[in-house]
Amino acid sequence: MPSRALSFVAEPGEIAGETSSTLKAFGVLEVLVRAGRAVTLSELMQATELPKPTLHRTLALFEEAGYLAREPGGRAYIIGERLSHFGLDVLRNDRAATQRRTVLRRVVSEIDESCNLAVLQRGALIYLDRIEVEWPLRLQIPVGGVAIPPHCCASGKLLLAYRPVAERQRLLELMALKRFTERTITDRQVLASEFDRIVTSGYAVDNEEYVLGVACVAVPVRSPHGEVIASLAVQGATARLPLMRAIEFVPRLQAAAADIGSTFG
Amino acid sequence: MPSRALSFVAEPGEIAGETSSTLKAFGVLEVLVRAGRAVTLSELMQATELPKPTLHRTLALFEEAGYLAREPGGRAYIIGERLSHFGLDVLRNDRAATQRRTVLRRVVSEIDESCNLAVLQRGALIYLDRIEVEWPLRLQIPVGGVAIPPHCCASGKLLLAYRPVAERQRLLELMALKRFTERTITDRQVLASEFDRIVTSGYAVDNEEYVLGVACVAVPVRSPHGEVIASLAVQGATARLPLMRAIEFVPRLQAAAADIGSTFG
DNA sequence: GCCATCGTTTCCGATAAACGGTACGAAAAG
DNA sequence: CTTTTCGTACCGTTTATCGGAAACGATGGC
Missing domain, CATH: 1.10.10.10 (Winged helix-like DNA-binding domain superfamily/Winged helix DNA-binding domain)
Structure with missing residues (x-):
């Protein structure tokens, strides 16, 4: 056996030399x-x-x-499940999380619409943070747990789109694609080309695909290494935030996403 | 000082009672x-x-x-910074679990009942993944670790049943068939014939054998080599999910089990 | 079917680490 | 300034952890 080099070794003696x-x-x-x-x-x-x-x-x-x-x-x-949960709690509450929250607050105050920061964990979209603007009409989503099926929201589609092609394709075959509104994408072909469009344009939209009257736009958050690890999205009632207006926010979202990305790693 | 309640306390004795x-x-x-x-x-x-x-x-x-x-x-x-890094690595690592979890999510959304994926480790049933539907009445199972005695739940019986006969027999003799409800199988003869019935029919049931009012149906997950490596099960309160209705889900569970099995190799 | 590798378990003495009552200085509350 | 609460340090006791060696079982390659 060629004794393949392991990419994840620790420094010599780093662990074995530990006394505790x-x-x-x-x-x-x-x-x-x-x-x-x-x-x-x-x-x-x-x-x-x-x-x-x-x-x-x-x-x-x-x-x-x-x-x-x-x-x-x-x-x-x-x-295991418990370690996954632990890791998520760390990301939600570490020192960088407060920096991210500051950036998020700034975007929200700039564009005066609700924003959120989400990651894909075990194939589910989970919010790291969210800040709601004080409008009477707003989406109520329980903080913490599983949020929204990935195929029908901007963040979910975006995070799937930026996965390696093979993995993306595999997930696409396995996903549920449940319909929530008449605009929900339930066709795998359509969703696949939607992924391509997202990667090309650099942002994703949700045009009332999950809840009628609610639109979203999401941009990727990249770590200093360049990998897409999270999604920054703006979301609001179309009465106040028609999709066209939301798309105008893309440059500002991208700027904020760069700031947020630098806090990872 | 009013001794403000802490929101992040652990269960009493959960940590202090730990021996390690x-x-x-x-x-x-x-x-x-x-x-x-x-x-x-x-x-x-x-x-x-x-x-x-x-x-x-x-x-x-x-x-x-x-x-x-x-x-x-x-x-x-x-x-600290090192823990932050750790948390990010945990999040990045989930590639393996994503596909399984995606399939599981799909089944849950199709049949709208709680499902789980379990394996048998050293004669004990361990949940790899669980997705609970949002019903007020549901089973609370501690996350991770050893879960339920195998002789009184569908997944456990199924995984035992598909073991090589010699090993199955050996485990059967070693197990303590503790009674939990009046329907728990505590007779080795009965359990042995139950195993035969499971292999013949291709699925296992738990008819309130562990908790009164809770029923389960489980089907095998096979690796590409054909060996049974895990169990996919649906579980719910009999008020909502009588056993007869649960059994109707078997074909859909089997389809999902095939998808899960195909993610190995 | 044979052999090599890998994973699991046992034993056990020596060592070291964890334990936690107690106590003292520091900080905050009054 | 007094009093209480909190954080830190000490230290004798105890107990878990360590790890070498080795055997066994399972696995996979040939």
Whole structure:
């Protein structure tokens, strides 16, 4: 076996040299999470330089607690539900989150419409933050949990559109495409070309596809490395915010998205 | 002082009752991260029920390592840069889980009942993913970790039934067939014939065998090699989802199970 | 069917880490 | 200024963690 180099190894002795068992365990999680795929025990042995029984005990502990899980039909470890939730809470509440919130507030005050910042987690659209303008007519969405099916809102379509083509295609085949209004896109062909249009134009729109009378425009938020990790969107009642007017906000949204993107990483 | 209620407390004994120091420490982080603001030592004492010196040591450890930091000009703890980075990596990593979750979401939206994906690990049933529909009456299952005894739920019985006969037999003899309701199967003979019926029919049911008023139907998820690696199940209160109605969902569950299975390999 | 690799589990003594009552200085409240 | 609350430090005790070695089972390649 050619002993393929692992891309997610830690510094030599960085984890094994740690005196505290808790920090050692956390180091294991960091390595696993950086990997970006299911990781086996022996890979983690290489990457962390920890002895086999220690590693096995640590992983079993996290698995038992729900932070980690196993790839079905295999032995490799993947991120569990509890760790996913934890990661999301971190992003919502870390110091950079307050910077993002400041930027978001600024955009809202500039354009005087509700804005939100969303990410795609496990194929679902989830809000990192949202700021509502004080209008009598507004969308009520519970803060926190799962928000809106991705195929019928600007943020969801945008975040899907910027995924690697193969993955995007696969997800498109598997998605539900439930209809909410007469304008909801329920045809996979149409949605596929919508994705192309989004990548070409650099923004996505929701023309009353989820709720009649509500329009959205979303632009990508890129990390310093250039990958699209979030979506910044403006959303409002068409009576006040017709789609054409919303699209005029795109440049300002893009400027704000650049500011927000710089807070990641 | 009116001892303002803390919104981010853990369940009583959830953290303090944990035997592993690592999991205790992780529980502290979870509480802190959920808080959404700088948190003081004494607030964490309330929220976690841990003794003061223990907490102080744990927090100092994380601060030293860069996972936590102090509020500028104060003593309260906030999320450190290293933890922020960790959170972002968790979010980035979800590629594997996305497709499964997308399919699961699709089933839930089609049949409008709660569904879950489970595997059998060391004879225990573990949920990989769950999506609950927004009904007032629903089952509360702790996130992650060991869930339900396999002998009294559809997924557990199904996954046992599809094991090689020798192993199935061995597990059957080892299991403690604890009774939960009057319908729980506690006789090994009966359970063995139940296994046969499951393999013959291709699906398993739970007719209020774990909780009165809750029924389940489960179908196998097969890898491209044909082995049963997971179980896809629908579950709901019998008032809304009588067993007969649940069984009608079997074909749709099987179609979704095929999609999920195709995501391996 | 054979062999190599990988994952899981056991044992156990030594070591070190976690524990938490107690106490003291610092800060805030009154 | 007094009093209370809070954060930090100490330290003897205890207990979990560590990890080498090795065996076993499962897996996959050939």
